[in-house]
Amino acid sequence: MAERGVPPVLDGFTFVDLIGQGGFADVFRYRQLMPTRQVAVKVLLESALEGPSQQQFHAEANVMAQLSGHPSIVPIYQVGVSKDGRPYLVMELCPPPSLAGRFRAERFAVPEALETMIKIAGAVETAHRAGILHRDIKPHNILTSSYGTPMLTDFGIAGTAADAHDTSYGLSVPWSPPEAFGDDMPTDPRSDVYSLAATMYSLLAGRSPFEVDGAANDNATLMSRIERQPLQRINRGDVPEALQDVLARAMSKSVGERHPTAMAFARSLQDVQTRLHLGQTRIDVLDASPAAASAQDSEHRTQVRPVQIIVPDDAAGTRVRPVVIQTATPPPIDERTALRQDAARRAEPVPDTMARGGPAVADRTDGSHFLAPATSLEGPAAEQDRSHSPWALAVGAGLALVVAGAVGVAVLTGGSDDSPGPAAAPPTTRSAPSGDDVIGAAVLPPVGLRHTSGQDAVVFTWSPGGDGGDDGYLVRTGPGPQELSAAGPPVTDLTARVETAPGDIACIEVVAVRAGTASEPLAGCEVNR
Incomplete structure (x- = not known):
């Protein structure tokens, strides 16, 4: 009888080391010869070869084999019985x-x-x-x-x-x-x-x-x-x-x-x-x-x-x-x-010293899904590279229209690979990426994002963050924070309508623009109820 922790001899595999032990099986690292790769091999203990343990082991092989195509389920490569009679599973090594x-x-x-x-x-x-x-x-x-x-x-x-x-x-x-x-x-x-x-x-x-x-x-x-x-x-x-x-x-x-x-x-x-x-x-x-x-x-x-x-x-x-x-x-x-x-065998529990302050947690009943502007969740956020962000491009295009009076539309391509995390610092200014660096005073972001749900749309409204002297607002909307539309020219209205079916999510980002400078975005999402 093989001792616990002793790897079996498997054709086509070379033993490397022991990586885990359980109640009915050991898990070893092997090197597979063809194709060449390291694998995990789960081997049923000899003491568990009789009775329900062996049946359970075989059932596990069947279950994992049928589910292992899922990207978050460990795949199984091979099933067999070693020369000394122990069943084994060959799996991806994690x-x-x-x-x-x-x-x-x-x-x-x-x-x-x-x-x-x-x-x-x-x-x-x-x-x-x-x-x-x-x-x-x-x-x-x-x-x-x-x-x-x-x-x-x-x-x-x-x-x-x-x-x-x-x-x-x-x-x-x-x-x-x-x-x-x-x-x-x-x-x-x-x-x-x-x-x-x-x-x-x-x-x-x-x-x-x-x-x-x-x-x-x-x-x-x-x-x-x-x-x-x-x-x-x-x-x-x-x-x-x-x-x-x-x-x-x-x-x-x-x-x-x-x-x-x-x-x-x-x-x-x-x-x-x-x-x-x-x-x-x-x-x-x-x-x-x-x-x-x-x-x-x-x-x-x-x-x-x-x-x-x-x-x-x-x-x-x-x-x-x-x-x-x-x-x-x-x-x-x-x-x-x-x-x-x-x-589950019941013994008398040791006298419990767990604090009992506060009632049981209840689920929310107000149905609220509205999102306030991003706040700090993980401490100070790292500086983000915004040189390729859609807002930077939109501000440049939008300001060109305001300054030159040209008629056009800024064409953007949805989201960015540099998706910013939750904001942690106070609002900062962001200059338009134009040929000449335009310097303007700090622009406060819009505030007070509100919504009204309708049969086929969610209507968002907001208020100026400063004295109301903004040149306009760049608005992006979509069905999710990573699926926002391109921003058009700055608008002066303090409202935007996002068409969406009942039960779907509508999202918005609003940036204030003033004298060549853009504010941090005000963002939120809401389920159309």
Whole structure:
């Protein structure tokens, strides 16, 4: 019998090193000879060759093989049995660390956390549309490709909704929803939605959602908190209230109050990106349904592609995870995936010292989606190179019309590769890129952006930021902050109409122009209600 951690001899592969160990399998790094590349090889332990573990391992191979075409699911290259009888999977090698190796050691910026979890939510939505629940979403199971793409892995405990009485599935308590601690396994996609949100919470908070520094964090105590205590807000000033609300809804203790699908959760995160004046991350979904071939997203923020997926009848699983990179002070919390009957075995929880100040977080009810001008979210912003920005070109063209009295239109090409982040400094001046440098007084940006929704349009109005002596305003509009139209000549009206269907988003940017100088833009978006 091979000892644990001993790699098998595989034809066409050369062993490099051990990179991870789990309850039922080891993960090794091998060098594949043809084509030449490094790969990860997951090998089932000999002690797990009999019984449900082997069946779960085979089911994982089937599930990953059918889902691995997704850009955020680790692809599987080959399946086989070694000469000593151990089954193995050959997968893409994702260099360490996983998100688990990062979230306790560094602070995730809000834009990175949003982009990462939107991509992972697309992977989870793809699995759900194939009838597969992951059931073990957590930072440890999100790896990063060599190109920086987040990738979901470890479908070893994934399963279908066919058997609600299967108690052999795994459980990672810190990221599991309350219903996972009952007698039956979760069979609702909204359980995975909870775990998606709990994972994102961890990236932003630097801890699992119900973990308390300096207090007991054993499984029994965590389970008690998850079932009974309200979710605490993330104590970071740069995490916007809109994002706090999305996480609170997705992690509601009531399944019915959560986002209905991983897709809905991802779209809520996209809306947060819009509020922060960030470009929306596309949601990639592979769909096996016949309607997928003709599916179109009117907002162009979701890519749904048809794919043939065969769902195995028995898709229960095993448990294995990458090696966790420990910080200097390892957290006193069990982050491993455990067999459900072991993790859920009730012991008396240690007396809880978690602060109980404040009521449970409630979802917003005012329906507000309006965006104020960009404010500082991540501290002082870096200086942006604006020499190629559409506003710089528009100001130059617009001022030429004002000064020379010429009749024309400034032709632009949509957005810029240098999309500015959230504004952090006071308004600054920006000179027109003309042949002669025109120097003018500082121009205050417009203020008081307001909106009125109509049947087929959103009407925006604003007020001058100074004494009202501006030459005019350059206006750009569109269905998203990264899809704004070209600016025409300066206008003197303090209003703009953006045609859009009910339920769609209308966005605007307004720049004041005076004596050769342009202000910072006033920007906002609104859903046509």
